[in-house]
Amino acid sequence: MSQKLTEGEDFYFNAQGLMVLTAKYLLKRGYCCKNACTNCPYGFRKEQKAAGKQPG
Numbered sequence: 001m002s003q004k005l006t007e008g009e010d011f012y013f014n015a016q017g018l019m020v021l022t023a024k025y026l027l028k029r030g031y032c033c034k035n036a037c038t039n040c041p042y043g044f045r046k047e048q049k050a051a052g053k054q055p056g
Contacts, residue, residue: 014038 005011010025023039026032032042 011019011021014020020038023041027041032044034044036044036046
């Protein structure tokens, strides 16, 4: 399934020039990838990833 992303709604570019997905897009995607995304709406954070904890 191919889906067109809209800049400013689904993603933006940070100061380093990297594409960052928005919380709105991540919610629309429907699942947590457990990569500690900057705008993770599912509560998964870098601290949890480092500690090997699962969100509960």
